[in-house]
Amino acid sequence: MKIKITGIGSYIPEKTISNTDFDKHVFLNEDGSLFHYPNEVVINKFKGITGIENRRYAEDNYTASDLALFASQRAIENAAIDPETLDYIIFAHNFGDVKYGHSQSDMIPSLATRVKHNLGIKNPKCVAYDILFGCPGWIEGVLQANAFIKSGMAKKCLVIGAETLSRVVDPHDRDSMIYSDGAGASIIEASTDNAGMLSYENATFAIDEAGYLFYGKSYNPELDPNTSYIKMHGRKIYEFALSQVPAAMKSCLDQSGIAIDDVKKILIHQANEKMDEAIVHRFYKLYGKTPPKNVMPMSIHDLGNSSVATVPTLFDLLIQGKIEDQEISKGDILLFASVGAGMNVNAFVYRY
Template sequence: MNIKITGTGSYIPKVITANADFDNHEFYNLDGTGFPQDNKTTIAKFKAITGIEERRYLEENLNTSDMAVIAAQKALEDAGTDPETLDYIIVAHNYGDVKHESIQSDTVPSIATRVKYHLRIKNPKCVGYDVLFGCPGWIEGLIQAQAFMKAGMAKKCLVIGAEALSRVVDKHDRDSMIFSDGAGAVVLEETEEEGGILAHESGTYAFNEANYIYFGKSNRTEAPDDLRYIKMNGRKIYEFALMNVPAAMKTCLENSGKSIKDLKKVFIHQANEKMDEAIIKRFYKLHQLEAPKNVMPMTIQELGNSSVATVPTLYDLVVKNKIADQQLEKGDVVMFASVGAGMNVNAIVYQY
């Protein structure tokens, strides 16, 4: 018996925010001092490093749980699955439901419970819970779902990654331009079909790295002191990712029994274009190879960094032939990989 993704779905918010929309922002350094250059220079440097030209923000009347429901409905329809037959609903997020212009995160009931409610599932044996694991949360959800199946505790799971980072960004922080919103979902099932999850690798580095991503006050010193926003140490994260993600990917591939030459696509967390390119380059260098062209699909240019939603959204778009020159064929070996708050790293080798 193999464990495979039988359906995919995603929700890409309608509100498009371009880089030019940040021209009128007042950016400050972490210590409250102003930037020496004008915003056009700041934005140009930002694009050169991250590759981001625009990002998506969810509509004012929606929350993280709403996006999760829409992505879930699409995945269930794609799989032809009756929601009542689900054993688990696992939702990866980090900040819960934060209403437009609110300062509170709402996580009770859990996002998974809200998804189950809106799907109108009556079966009490369909268990819903949330995963807080930084940006790698959706991949970790897949790893957990697989474990339930291998243990005989489940046959069918819905795994969702949903996040609304636009609700927790500090508009006076240059890093706010990275973040975006979205949701992606898959149905994972036991099947006789060949392939599926072949191996996984996961780890948490917290001894020195726990606070590379954290909640902190605004960079603007005059802002209310009781408000907190997502903050990150970009340089530390970049160095950490290059040191640890390629190694985790290599271990995962070795455990799968597949060769680097079997690998057709790497679906990596859309964190930063330059960082992702460097990770892929180093991963292939560990095998004394150069990274093939087109091995790494990218959506960050248009969709930004939507945390847990980036990998499942990217996978859904490729599976449904919505990204030019990026297709999959049955039997293709791919990898999911991510890095984020924790600092957490994980990877999965998967045969399509």
């Protein structure tokens, strides 16, 4: 038995924040000192590395569970199912609901429960829960749905990835320019044809790597040291990703029995354009090859890094034909992959 994504939906906030919107930010070094060069230089270097020109922030009156609801409604409509028939709602996020202008996370009740409530699902047998797995959370949710369906515990699962990272960034940290908001959702069912998941790989590296992404105080010493923001050791994450993600992708592909030349698209977490390109190049190098043109669709240029939402949103945009010079057809082989806080890595091979 294989599982299949029978419905997909995403919610992309309308509020666009461009790189020039950071012109007046006071960026500081970790020790609180000022940079020795102007913001224009900071922004240009940032764009050159990450590829990000714009990112989307949630509307002020919405939280992560609201964005998730909108994406879920679209996925349910796309799958043409009755939401009362869902057995599980699996919601991947990292910071819960954070209201605009606040920094406190709200996760009680779970965000999955909030989505179930707002969908109006009465069936108590529809079990709703959250997972915290860093940026690879949506993929991990799909892998859990795979296990539930294969074991006979479920027939239909709703897997969501949603985040409002704009609410937990330190405005004095230049890394804050990376993060964005958004949501992606998918309906997972048993496959009734040749399409579906062929293999998967996942891992957690937690001895030396656990603290590469963390919660820490602002770089501005005048701000409350007890208020925390998302922080990262960028160089360590980059080196980790290039070391571990291509190997996980290769292991996953080899398990599937699919040849590297038969992979049509790689849908990788939209974290950083240069890092993603390096991961894919290193992956192909493991087979003694170079990546074919257009194998890696990208949405980061306009949407930024919305963590758990990037991969399902990318898949939704790809299916809708909304990514320039990118398309997929029935029977195409796709490789999904992600890396993030934990440090966690996962991937799956999928026949569309």
